[in-house]
Amino acid sequence: MAAFRKLFEAEEAVGLAVVDTEGRIRFANAALSRLCGGGPPPQSGCIAAVLFTEDTADGVAGALRAALAGPPAPPVVLARLADASLPPDAQVEVACRPLRGEPGALLRVTDVTARQRMQAQMEEGARLQSVGRLAGGVAHDFNNLLAAISGAAEAALSRQPDAPTTEDLRQILDSAARGARLVKQLLAFASRQALAPRVLPLAGMVEAMIPLLRRLLGGRHELGLHLPPKPGPFVRVDGSQLDQVLLNLVVNARDAMPDGGTIGIRVAALTLAEQRIETGGVVPPGDWVVLSIEDAGRGIAPADLPRIFEPFFTTRRSEGGTGLGLPTVLGILRQSGGQVTVETRPGEGTAFHLWFPAVTDMREAAPVPTRAAPAAADVPRRVLLVDDEAPLRRLAAHALKAAGHEVREAEDAETALEAVRAGFVPDVLVSDVTMPGDMDGFALAEGLRDLVPGLLVVLVSGYAERAVGEGLSGQSLVFLEKPFRMKALLEAIAGVSS
Template sequence: MKTEIILWQQEVIVRKQAEQNVRESEARWRASEERLRLMIEAIKDYAIYTLDSEGRLTSWNQGAARIYGYSSEEILGQNRSLFFTSEDVVRGRPHAELTEALTTGRLSDEAWRVRKDGSVFWANGTMTALLDTAGQVRGFVKVDRDLTERKQAESELRTTIEALQLRDRAIRAASQGILITDPHQPDNPIIYASQGFEQMTGYRAEEVMGRNCRLLQGPLTDAETVKQVRKAIHAGQPCSVEILNYRKDGTTFWNALFISPLRDEQGRLVQFVGVQADVTERRNLERQVQQSQKMEAIGQLAGGVAHDFNNILTVISGYSEILLDNLPSSNPMRSSVKAISEAGERAAGLTRQLLSFSRQTVLEPKVLDINTVVNEAKSMLRRLIGEDVLLTTVLDPRISRVKVDPGQLGQILMNLAVNARDAMPRGGKLTIETNNMELDEEYAHTHVDVGPGRCVLLAVSDNGMGMPPEVKARIFEPFYTTKGIGKGTGLGLSVVHGIIKQSNGQIGVYSEPGVGTTFKIFFPAVEDELTAPVVRGQLKMGFATETILLVEDEHPVRELAQFALQSQGYNVLPAANGMDALRVASTHTGRIDILVTDVVMPEMSGRELAERLRPRLTDMKVLFLSGYTDDAVVRHGILQAEVAFLQKPYTPLVLLKKVRQVLDA
């Protein structure tokens, strides 16, 4: 019995001790839990809250109140789905996260969460399942952190990176060349070169790294422009120039260069950026336009000179012819008068050349086969170039038709043949080719006054001395010649240029010293039928009876024409200008058979005079005279149909034949 009592007492002591231990443990746990609760409650940078197994909030710290905007009184007992966007709620994200945390014991997530005021923020959080001693879920603890600023920073960084990548791709894809140099290193070396630079210069980027930009310079690079660039770089200033640079293969190109200094936020120079554009094509077009304008200005001057000179030559040649007709063959003065007449003819030839390159020649274009003209000219060309030059032709048998003055086309062939002959003093080969061509938009874009379309090519080539670039650049200028004094007028090629331009054609020259020269001429192709040859009747030069209204503002020329016409029997009504002619016509009571008038006169042109007389004199014929043809009677130098025209200078016999021809037409 005593033993049982002792055992019972010991059991009571042990049980009481255990109960005491439990009470102490619970007290410590409650104290620890309270300390944890107070510590969690004090945390403001993190939202820490607990949930029951259904996702309802059971605790809420100050950090959660600050981040989400709810007080504990407002949120406790509410479901966590309040924090999700409507899209996430529809997709079932709140329940899915609880399920995942329950299954795995822990969930980490980043997503947009919603505050009480409806604004959203980027939250990073973890959810941990709380289990009791039996392993049953008592709830969940959730810790969230507001990472909106980091998210925005990441977004801004990503945007910046994308912009830089886009800028880099744009720089790489740009046709302009882009260089970056480092002014803090010796000799300001290149540290970046774009693909555009590689394509423009032929250098690979790795070939130019660490080198100075002067590697693009060469003998023809302008030293003053280089000094301007260096001065700007030394001063840290922007600079814009156009400079002739050299590619890797030695060819040249015009470079529009824009240099800009790059500075940091403190204004300190960091780098130089050079943007380059190949403007060779633009410079070539500008040069073509300038050359065209220069030729036009010289042509206008030469045309005016030729007009005045033709009036003088008309008088000289006219009276020379009259004197020769009236002087006996035995008269010693005949040789002197004949010398005057021959000098007048040579001077007239010179004025015709002046009018040709100034594009003021009267053309009579005909639809023709260019091969026919070449074949007909071969015998003449062979005599012209001599026996030591071989003439060959390569003619396209299916050549298209063109509309050109056949006489002027022959002049072109003759002038180019003479030019080729002079380039081959020891003999050589002259080749004339024809071919059908199609000029594309690119060719038209790079040549002034050229349009795309079908055309006929006439090429004249020699294997002579060729020309250096400085000579080639000036060959079409009037009076420019490389021949010695007395060996050329310098008008041959300028005449060719003028005729071709006046015929709506285009000429280009390709030459290499020691190899030879090729002139390529393009005429627009036409579909019109070939012009039928004109068959003229026998000219009757008997005694005339018709009445002529003669209008000429140059008194000596008018007197000569009046004398020649009256000597043939014509009744001549002279007038000094258009207004004078209207007065004469109004007072004349008889018939006026033909109006013979100068084209260009003060106050009223010959064309205007004819238009004012024609309503009253419906049967009156008209013959226009002029030393040049910039009047509307000859539009752009092309003679209009049914218009009779006589170019000055003329002789009395030529005038009489032309008047008779018009009257009998």
């Protein structure tokens, strides 16, 4: 028995208790006391089942009864410890087996929260892959349709119609823009956006957003800033996407405090020697830079907390909430190699922590190579326009010709190459990324640059898997997401440089 007690007390990871035939604890190890935390302590003489929440105590009591009845050992049950401070998804695995040589049972309590969260993340990752494939397929075709709709509306507006028609056309443009934003949010949630990540000082990026955030908040809310000295820790991120993330979370914090208050924004470098279990996920060990947005509002209800990152889940439907804000934040962070975790207490407030992998090799933070000065906007250019969507191609060609450019149209990469080999020497290639045939827009640009040194490239797409996978940072091209305004295309052609 002495040897058993020594091994019993030496166990640090698993909570253990010896239980008598009435289900009362005879003695327990220190690990079980730590697991119980602020709940009922595993004291000698107390009923073992009271250590667990009411909804799971019956399952534990049943397992104990089965163990006291003798072999075979009952199955392992999942339960929750009766500690109100534990997060809603905290779970333990409870195993019971009869003692050898004397009446009673041994109770084993193992914290499986991290394992359950890892499994949930893997399952969510599989779901995201499916959603991503669906979103990518829908985005390409849907954005092409929106581009045709908005392009036709722009062309009609350029003919200066009467006032009622002008109003109708502007409504069409606004609706097309809203549809494009919705598709973009879905792609963000599925981590399928075309990003242009760069190594940036996180605190500096946050500081640059402060004037806009203050204007957005108005006079009833203040910002409490806790930023490290410049330049601060560096992360690899798409700056525009970081701005969107920060904007979403600050607006959420504002809405959680309708009577006003202080929204805290802090940036801190953190090194984890081992994985950290947080509400929302498991953060692996390593060097991290954490951006936190904190409010003192109403908090998130325990029943809602597991669902806050689900697309289209919102508690503010009547206030215009779409349920895509937080899923968008999560998708952007994950595509950047990071994670989002949450701390919340109903009635006390919420803190979102954005975990970015720290950049420790500062060679990645080298300045972007200087490029030639952009050409003047009124310089006519020879443009090779390649798009398999005939309506879009015609609308873009009309806008380019109206601006004074010479345009040669092609429906695919092979036709474009034939035009160049036949003698058309373009100054600028404007090409869709995804096209029928063996060559996409990237491959066409590479092939044409061998034939036309110094060729300037503008790539457009409603969704391109290759652009998502490779990223666009550092490539000598301009990328436009469909649907775009024809003005944006003209500005891209005027400003693109080799």
